[in-house]
Amino acid sequence: MGLDVVPFEERFAEPAATLLAGEHPDGGLDLADPVVARRLVAAWQGAGPAVAAVEGGELVGFLAASVDGVPGPQQASIRLQQHAAVGGRKREAYRRLYAALAGRLAAVGRFEHTITVSAVDGEVTTALFELGFGIDQIKGLRPAVASTGQDVRLREAGPTDLRRLLELTVELQQFHATSPILRPALLDVPAVRDGFLAALGDDRRLLLVAEERGRVVGMMQAEADQRHRSTAVVGIASVTASARSGGLGTALLAGVCDWAARRGFANVAAGWSSANPVSDSFWRGRGFAPVGYKLTRLIDARVAWADSRLGYAHHLPGGSPLPL
Numbered sequence: 541m542g543l544d545v546v547p548f549e550e551r552f553a554e555p556a557a558t559l560l561a562g563e564h565p566d567g568g569l570d571l572a573d574p575v576v577a578r579r580l581v582a583a584w585q586g587a588g589p590a591v592a593a594v595e596g597g598e599l600v601g602f603l604a605a606s607v608d609g610v611p612g613p614q615q616a617s618i619r620l621q622q623h624a625a626v627g628g629r630k631r632e633a634y635r636r637l638y639a640a641l642a643g644r645l646a647a648v649g650r651f652e653h654t655i656t657v658s659a660v661d662g663e664v665t666t667a668l669f670e671l672g673f674g675i676d677q678i679k680g681l682r683p684a685v686a687s688t689g690q691d692v693r694l695r696e697a698g699p700t701d702l703r704r705l706l707e708l709t710v711e712l713q714q715f716h717a718t719s720p721i722l723r724p725a726l727l728d729v730p731a732v733r734d735g736f737l738a739a740l741g742d743d744r745r746l747l748l749v750a751e752e753r754g755r756v757v758g759m760m761q762a763e764a765d766q767r768h769r770s771t772a773v774v775g776i777a778s779v780t781a782s783a784r785s786g787g788l789g790t791a792l793l794a795g796v797c798d799w800a801a802r803r804g805f806a807n808v809a810a811g812w813s814s815a816n817p818v819s820d821s822f823w824r825g826r827g828f829a830p831v832g833y834k835l836t837r838l839i840d841a842r843v844a845w846a847d848s849r850l851g852y853a854h855h856l857p858g859g860s861p862l863p864l
Contacts, residue, residue, distance in 0.1 A: 543632060545640045548590035548602055555599040556592070556624070557581045563624045564658065568769045568807070571621050580621035588616065591640045593625065593633045601625030601633035603641050607650055614841075616650035620767065620832070623655065627663070634667040642839075651839040659830040673835035678820070679811045680828030684772065684800040692791035697740060697747040697759065704756045705736050705747075712778040721815045732776075739763075746772075746799045750779070750788045757783040760792040762799060765809050768831075772800035774810040789822055 548556075557578040564572045571577045584590075590604030604622040625633035645653060655673065657664050697705060709732055717725040739745040739761060750758035761775035774796060779788045793808075800808050810828055812819035 543593055543595045543600065543629070543636060545591050545593050545636050548585075548592045548604060550585070552592045552599050552602065553581050553585065554578070556602050559599065559602070559626065560621060560624045563661075564620075568771065569620075569767055570769055571767065577621070584619070584622050589641055589644045590622075591637050593629075593637055595629075600629055601637055603634070603637035605641060605645060605650075605653070607645070607648065614650055615652045615654060616645045618653070618655040620656045620658070623664075625664075630663045631667045631670075634664060635671065638668075638671055646839060646843060649844070651841045651843075653837045653839070654834055656832060656834050659832050665833065665835070668835050671837065673837045675814045675833050676836040677811055677834035678814050678823075678830050679809060679832040679834075680823050681768065681771065681807050681809045681831045682827040682829065684797050684805045684808045692788055693751040694748055694791060694795045695751070697736075697749045697756075699740060701749060701756055702733065702736055702740075705749075705759055706733060708756070708759055708778040708780060709776060711780060712776070715781070715818075716813065716816070720817070721813055723813070746796060748792055748795045748799070750792055752783060752788075758788045758792055760789075760796055762796045762808070764805075768807065768809055770804070770806040771809050772796070772803070772805040772807070774808065777810070784818075790826065793826060 557574060557580075560581065561572055561574045561577040571580055584604055584606060588605040588607040590602065592599055593601035602622075602624060603618065605616040605618050606622070607616050623634075623637075625637075642653065653673075654676065655668060657668065659665075659679075706729060710727060710729070713725050713727045715721075716723040736747065739747045745763040746761065748760050748762070749756045758779035760777045762772050763775065765771040765773040774793075777789070777792070779792075797808055809831075810823050812823050814820065814833075
């Protein structure tokens with residue numbers, strides 16, 4: 541009996557939640573709880589195209605993407621709660637599911653496909669590598685135990701720091717545009733400003749700054765992680781270029797770990813670009829072990845007009861079609 545790929549329907553929601561929870565039984569993820577998994581599956585239904593793999597009338601896998609309006613940005617996101625497949629059938633299921641989904645995404649102008657996966661699920665990661673995906677972002681986890689920091693002045697940011705915080709964020713974005721990261725320096729500064737203002741007025745979040753000679757030279761944000769239980773996650777983290785390699789980042793991390801431990805968090809998480817040699821060395825060197833990856837596949841947008849159905853016969857001797 542073969543595997544069939546069909547549109548995801550409401551009747552698949554309950555078995556999809558069960559499959560999702562079963563795929564993440566440990567690792568401290570909230571979606572390991574079947575009740576949370578059901579809520580998460582319900583939340584993404586209707587947010588974009590979704591397909592299901594069925595064998596013998598039973599759901600054996602699913603894949604769903606979120607898209608923001610049509611037309612809209614080129615990215616389509618497949619989050620951790622939007623995919624799963626039974627063990628032993630993952631390679632086949634993911635290949636068949638993505639084949640059904642990818643064309644639908646390209647048809648609405650989504651040429652950058654991202655998918656978040658567990659770092660321990662090598663079967664899924666390998667299947668996606670074979671489909672042309674590559675690691676873009678890494679998420680690491682470590683216990684919320686303070687690192688040994690340098691003698692650095694740390695304090696929580698205040699409203700008068702806002703301009704300097706934005707300057708550090710712009711500098712960070714400019715660094716990400718350099719080789720080998722080569723990420724376009726596109727930054728929604730008003731949105732970042734609003735995020736800082738919200739953090740300044742929220743005692744559930746931390747916005748920590750480091751000073752040298754009275755000038756803010758580094759910052760690190762932290763708040764509760766949305767997916768990992770009992771975990772605080774680092775947001776924007778930046779040290780100005782002239783002050784790097786002097787222990788400021790380590791001191792800021794120590795401050796974040798202290799804050800997290802005082803609030804009862806067991807772990808601290810951080811995410812970084814896999815192509816960023818500075819961040820990769822920093823986070824791994826301070827005990828962050830990868831627990832998740834964001835994989836990305838970029839599709840040549842010319843596929844939208846360089847249609848394979850175009851005729852090439854007039855380029856060939858005698859006007860005959862190419863043999864297939």
